[in-house]
Amino acid sequence: MSAHYDGSVYPGPPLPHARQQHPYQQAPPLPYPQFQPAQVTTYEQESQYHTPPINKHVYIEPPIAPYSATPDVEISDSEEGDEPSSSARVNPKAHAARQKALAKRQKQLDKEHQKRKEAKKQQKERDRVVKREEKRIRKQKKEAEKARKQRAKAEKKRIKDEKKRVQAITKEQKRRVKAAKKRSKDEKRRTKAARKSRKAAKTRSKRSKRSGGKRRGGGGRRQRR
Known part of the structure; x- marks a missing residue:
């Protein structure tokens, strides 16, 4: 890969005309873009700008299982040579303690x-x-x-x-x-009518006496005198 003055080469020290920047970024173009040569990159060159390198040789330990503080199995060395050096056998005290804790x-x-x-x-x-x-x-x-x-x-x-x-x-x-x-x-009306009737009757009586009626045989004022 040939070095160009456009600052697109990675890795390498920055050019005098390029500013200090992140190594994955490209430098600004030259003031004369017509003189910039064509850039040919491969898949590996492109991938190194997007994904960080993975170190496959780093060993990652598996998560630790939540074992109890007092294991039920105790590893002890065997005295006989025919048996393996370490054999697994049940620890009754630990088992009883665990059962007691579980019951509690x-x-x-x-x-x-x-x-x-x-x-x-x-x-x-x-x-x-x-x-x-x-x-x-x-x-x-x-x-x-x-x-x-x-x-x-x-x-x-x-x-x-x-x-x-x-x-x-x-x-x-x-x-x-x-x-x-x-x-x-x-x-009041009847009283007035009766009084008027009596008065009229009295007046008629007087008048008849003065004029002389046929029944009474009166002659008049001159005859009475």
Whole structure:
């Protein structure tokens, strides 16, 4: 790969006209782009600008399994030459300790579960009591509202009946006053008519006496004198 003055060669020191930059980036072009030669790159050259190199020789340890602090299997050296140097056999103390720890943990879990169950039961009972109390309050409010409406309806009916009774009494009083006035007027008219009739009769009697009527045999003023 030949070196050019456009700074596209990697790796290598930066050219005098190129600024200090990341090695994966290319340098700015020359002020005379028509004199820049053609660039021919391969797949390996392109890949090294996009993906970092992978070191296949680095050994990565596998994750450590969560072994218990006291293993159930104990490795011991064998005294006989025919057997291998290390053999696996069960450690009863470790196994018993583990079983005891598991039983203790299970007992603790059962106790917590029982406690949660009891708390849930108590909460359910409290919710039931609260629900029953709310239902009683709603029923009481409903009955109170119903009684209030009934009282309001009865009061309204009482006021209406009282108003009708007062109107009836007033109407009867007006009718009685009107009837009394009419009776008084009629009585006055009859009295006046009777007085007028008596006066007219008296006047006729006097006139008949003065003129002399056929029945009385009167002759008149001259004859009486």
